[in-house]
Amino acid sequence: MLKTDEVCHLFKHACFLQIGILFVEKVMGVSKKFFCLPENMKKPFSRGNFSYVNHGWVSLETESLNPRCPGDLKEAFNTTSLRNWPSEEIDDFQDVHVSFYLRSEVFLSAHKHIGSDVNGTTLRTLYYPPVNSTCVKENQLRCGEHSDYGSITLVFQSSEGGLQVLNRAGEFISAPSIPGTVLINIADLMQRWTSDVYVSAVHRVLLPPAGDSSTRQSLVFFVQPDDEAIISCCDGSDKYPPVKSVDYILSRFKDSYGKN
Numbered sequence: 001m002l003k004t005d006e007v008c009h010l011f012k013h014a015c016f017l018q019i020g021i022l023f024v025e026k027v028m029g030v031s032k033k034f035f036c037l038p039e040n041m042k043k044p045f046s047r048g049n050f051s052y053v054n055h056g057w058v059s060l061e062t063e064s065l066n067p068r069c070p071g072d073l074k075e076a077f078n079t080t081s082l083r084n085w086p087s088e089e090i091d092d093f094q095d096v097h098v099s100f101y102l103r104s105e106v107f108l109s110a111h112k113h114i115g116s117d118v119n120g121t122t123l124r125t126l127y128y129p130p131v132n133s134t135c136v137k138e139n140q141l142r143c144g145e146h147s148d149y150g151s152i153t154l155v156f157q158s159s160e161g162g163l164q165v166l167n168r169a170g171e172f173i174s175a176p177s178i179p180g181t182v183l184i185n186i187a188d189l190m191q192r193w194t195s196d197v198y199v200s201a202v203h204r205v206l207l208p209p210a211g212d213s214s215t216r217q218s219l220v221f222f223v224q225p226d227d228e229a230i231i232s233c234c235d236g237s238d239k240y241p242p243v244k245s246v247d248y249i250l251s252r253f254k255d256s257y258g259k260n
Ligand SMILES: O=C(O)CCC(=O)C(=O)O
Pocket: 065, 124, 126, 143, 148, 155, 157, 163, 203, 205, 217, 218, 220
């Protein structure tokens, strides 16, 4: 796990990421080819068909990031294990995803087991297809209001808008895509570990305006502590009871994927 002063250093010097915009576009391009395949070709790669629980394709409306709302109007492919791939369908799918994952070197050196089956760090590519506003359910969004589960999340977005973040005044504000930048969010285990010194970012992705048939893509890198790490408040307080990283993350998956 990173120490608090190392985290501060990362936030102050955000140049630590050696990921260029062209590389982000390349991963999104390859991903889009996968998402545009017919349903029956994607199904064998579904999340749940692999030995590692979070790896694989998530179909439309399967996950409710806000468990109180209908399923999100998005598709995703989670890369958690570096071993299971739809590589025969899409040339390069495996190579570009693995090399993107491995670029986030600072995290790789800070977490002993990233990239193995005992660390849930996940690269997620998301595709938001056009929305038919006449079919949208009550309270349904492209991505329901939530905070992420692990320590830090990096978000790369395509140019279409929709992502919003809740500020300290309790208002959602837009977090537009700014070319060449990455959005860094604090996630829930980091908030617990720092006893609320760092607060996790509540966020959501809105529906496009009615009649707007644009698609949207994002690439999200969720950094998770190693599965067996016990997350307890680093100031010695008991603000949050100690929790094993894997138990916490699995309980959150149960809520968000629980309807299926
Ligand atoms: O697509 C985005 O910009 C955000 C996706 C997200 O928040 C998530 O998958 O947890």
